[in-house]
Amino acid sequence: MVIPQIIKIKRISAWTHNSKQFTVFLDGRKMPRRIGNGEGRKIAVDPGFHELSLKMGLLSNTVQAAGSLGQMPTGGS
Numbered sequence: 001m002v003i004p005q006i007i008k009i010k011r012i013s014a015w016t017h018n019s020k021q022f023t024v025f026l027d028g029r030k031m032p033r034r035i036g037n038g039e040g041r042k043i044a045v046d047p048g049f050h051e052l053s054l055k056m057g058l059l060s061n062t063v064q065a066a067g068s069l070g071q072m073p074t075g076g077s
Contacts, residue, residue, distance in 0.1 A: 002046060002047065003047075004044040004045060004046060004047075005044070005045055005046070005047055006042050006043070006044055006045070007026075007042070007043045007045055007050065007052065008040065008041070008042050008043075009024065009035060009040060009041045009042075009043070009052070009054075010040040010041075011035050011036070011037065011038065011039055011040070012038070013037055013038030014037065018037040019037070020037075020056050020057065021034035021035060021036045021056070022034060022035045022036075022054045022055065022056050023054070023055045023056070024041065024043075024052070024053070024054060025051075025052070025053040025054075025055065026043060026045070026050060026051070026052055026053075027050050027051055028051070031043065035054075
């Protein structure tokens, strides 16, 4: 039995872009809910490494997230 791991996302509350919401992508798939100003989100994932992207309008940022043992991948990119 595989126990799902949790990736937590927290968007700090700030006056810049406070009315904008972030679209969340996990491993290239668009997640059903957006993250607003000051909101958080928990996503259950299978153990292993995952790619997490946040997009606001034309801007986006991608990070690698670990779904096992809280370890981030090492090395290039």
